[in-house]
Amino acid sequence: MxxxxxxxxxxxxxxxxxxxxxxxxxxxxxxxxxxxxxxxxxxxxxxxxxPAFDRKLKSLLTVAMLTAMNRKHELELHIGGALRNGCTVDELVEVAVHSAVYCGVPAAIDTVRSIKQISDEVC
Incomplete structure (x- = not known):
């Protein structure tokens, strides 16, 4: 229903x-x-x-999260949605630049921390 x-x-x-x-x-x-x-x-x-966020902000957040999740199909879909919601190409590019730092580097840092912890325990 x-x-x-x-x-x-x-x-x-x-x-x-x-x-x-x-x-x-x-x-x-x-x-x-x-x-x-x-x-x-x-x-x-x-x-x-x-109501807490407007559609434009929701779209920017969604693009950032889909970037982090590496979900190409949904990302492309939501880029179109973001443009429909008033986001500019420059704003979307800025989300991509910002995401590069937080979606790439922290994952590498966590991996290095895990390697360090495991190697300290084993060695």
Missing amino acids: RGSDWENGDALRREVLGNAYVDGVSDAWAGAAELQDLVVRFAWGTVWQR
């Missing part, structure tokens, strides 16, 4: 990602209706509806 979370989520998802994408993914996910329902109700109908 479709309720307001689903309807609000579907409307927002269409505004951000575009009707063509939403219609296409609906066909592609035909065998995964529960997953699509979760995405529409929870991600778009609940989380993206929260």
Whole structure:
């Protein structure tokens, strides 16, 4: 049963990602209706509806997180959404530059710490 979370989520998802994408993914996910329902109700109908951040900031955060997760398909999708939400190319590039520091270097530092800890225990 479709309720307001689903309807609000579907409307927002269409505004951000575009009707063509939403219609296409609906066909592609035909065998995964529960997953699509979760995405529409929870991600778009609940989380993206929260008032603390505007859509532009949510898009910048989403691009940064998808960069960190190395999820190319979703990243590209949300870059388009970010542009629709008013982000500029320069702002998106700045997110990428900032993400390079926090998505690359800390992972390397954590790895070095683990290597140091393990080598201290073994040696």
